Amino acid sequence: MSETTALVPRTSTPGTLFSRVSIPLAIVALVAIGAFISPSFLTAPNLVNVLNANAAVGLVALGMTFVAVCGGLADLSVPANVAMGALVTLGAQHAVGPFGAALLGLLVATAGGVINGLLIGYLRINPIIATLGTGSVLLGVSQQLIGGGIVYGEPSALADFVKSSILSIPIFVWIFVIVAAIFTPLLSRTAFGRWQLAVGGNYQAAEASAVPVRFTKASAFVLTGLLAGLCGVLLGLSNGQARPIVGTGYEFVAITAVVIGGTSLFGGSGSVLRTVGGVVITALIGNLIILSGLPTQSTGLVTGAIVLVAVGVDVYFRRKAGRE
C-alpha cells in the first residue's frame, strides 16, 4: 500500500522525485510561458475563465479517477450520462420545477452509473465494452426523448445561481473545488478509498482480504455516473439549452486529465489531488493555445503529445528504479 500515498514517497529515487514534483512544476512552467506569451494571461479574469470553462469536465475527471484507481480502465459512457443529466434537467422543468428537475437529472445519470456498476462490478464484463454499450444505449434514449433536437430551459433562480459568482469566483469553480475537497480524502483517507486502491492493485488479494470487491468496483462507476450527471445538470442550467451532443468528447478529456495527473489507468495507485493537477494542466494548455494564436484544433495534438511524454517518462523512471 506504499504506492497509495504517492505524494509522500518513502524513498528518494529519480522516479519518485519526478512523480512528486512534475505536476506543480508543469503548472508553474505553463504559467510562466503564459505570462511570457500574452500580457492578458496572468490576469484574474483570464485565470478565472480558464477554471470556469474546465470545471464541468473536471468534475467528470474526478469520478474517472476512482474508475482508474480500482482497475476499471475507463468509463466511456460519460457523454451519455452528461447528456442525460442536461436534457432531463431542462426537459422536466415544466413538470417538477427547476429543483426537482435538476435532482431528477442527477438521479437518471446516477442510474446510468448503477447499470455500469452492475455490469462491470457484479457481472465482471470488460469495462470498455460495457460502457461502450451502455453509452450507446443511453445516448440513443436521450436522443429519442427529445426527438433528436434541442431542449431549452426556462429562466429560474437555480439557473441564475449556477451562473453567478461568490467572491468573484464562479459557482462552477466552487462546486468543482468542493467536490474535489470531499473526494480527495475519500480516496486517500477512508476505508472506502483503501478498498478502491486494493481492488485496483490486486483483485484476488483484495477479495481474499474480505474487501467487498464487487461493490467497490461498481461504486466507482456509480460515482462517475453521478459526477457526469452533475456536470450535465450544471451545463444545462448555465447554457439554458441542451443537445444530446453536449458531452461529446468529455470521456477522452477526463481520461487525459487523469493520465496527465499521473494516475495509472490500470489501477492500484493514484489520487484525486493529482487529477485536479491534471485538470489544471489541460485547462492551461487549452488557454495558452488560444492566447498564442495557434489554431484551436491543435489542442488535441499538444494534449496527446503531453500524455505520451508524461507517461513515457514515468514508465522510464519506474523501469529504471525496478532494475536498480
Added chain:
Amino acid sequence: MKRLDGRRVARTAVQYRLLVLLVAVAIVGSVTIDDFLTFDTFQSILNRATVVGFLALGLTPVLIAGQIDLSIGSILSMAGITTIGLQPLIGNVPAALAGVVVGVLIGSINAVIVVAFKISSLVATLATLLIFASLSLLLTNSQPVSSPDAVFGIPLTGDLLGIFTPRSAMFVVAAVLLFVWLRFTPSGRNLYAVGSNAPAATSAGIRSNGYIATTFLISGFSGGAAGVLQSLSTATGSPVAGAVLLIPAITAVVIGGTRLEGGRGSSLATLGGVLALGGLTTMLEFNGVPSYTQAIYTGVLLIILITLDRLVSNDSRPASRTLRRERVEPTTPRETRRNA
C-alpha cells in the same frame, strides 16, 4: 448432467450467436419488409459495411494479441484527407497508395510507442487518437476536402458478380487472407499465444514484441485502406469521418466473439459480426427507425451478448485484467502492474 442442460443450451446459443443473430435478422427482415431476402439487399449491406468492416478486421489481430487500438478512427480520417488532398498533385492511384502508407505510418508510430517505450496500448492509442484527430482538423482547417475527380471512385461501389461490389470484395478477400494467416500458419497461431500470456510466449521463444508491433501495422494498414475506400467512394475527405466509426467497429468485433482479454478471436467471426451489425442496421433503416434509435438496439445487443458470454463461461477471472499484461519480458506481477 441433466441439471446442466439449460446452461448447455445457453452455451450453444452463445457459441453460435452469429448464426442466431443473422437468422433472426433475416426472419424479422423478411416478415416486416417486402423483398428483404434478395441478393440486392445482401449486396447493399455488404457494401455499406465495408468501411467499418476494414476497421474491425484491423482491430481483430490487435485484440487477439491482448492490445487495443483506439486510434483507427483517426487513421481513417488521416488516410482519407491524404488521398483526396494529394489527388490533384500526384494522380488518383498514387494518392490512394499514399493514403494507405499514411495509415501504416501511424500504425508504426503506435507500434513504437507500445513496444519500445512500453506505454500501454490503451494510453498510447488514446494519445495518437487525439493527436491525429487534431492533425487532420488542422490540415483541412476543419473543412471537408472535395475530390477534383469525383467519378474516379464511383466504380468502387458498382456491381460485381451480383452480390459484391469491388470494395466489398476487397473486404471479404482481406478477411479470408487474415483468417488463413491466423488459423493455418505457425506465426498466426503464435499470435494467440502472445495474446494469452505474453511473458510465457516470450519464454517459449516467441518474439512477442515483434508480434505486437505487427498487429499495430495491420490495424494501421486496415484503417488506411478504410479511409482510402471511404474517401474515394464519397469523393470527399472528411477530417471527422473516423470519429464516429470507432464504436461500431469495436461492437462488430465483439459481436463476432473476439475478446478484449486477448488470446481469442477470428477474422471470419469479425466478418460475421460486421455482417450481422450491417444487416441489423439496414433492416431497422428499412423499417423507418431513426438512426439514433438504432444506437439503442446496437448497444443493447452488445450488452446482451457480452453478458451471456460472461454468464455461460466458466472463466472467473476479473475482466479488467486485460490490457494490464502489456509488459512482455518475464517480470514479477508487482512490476507488471506499475507499467501503465
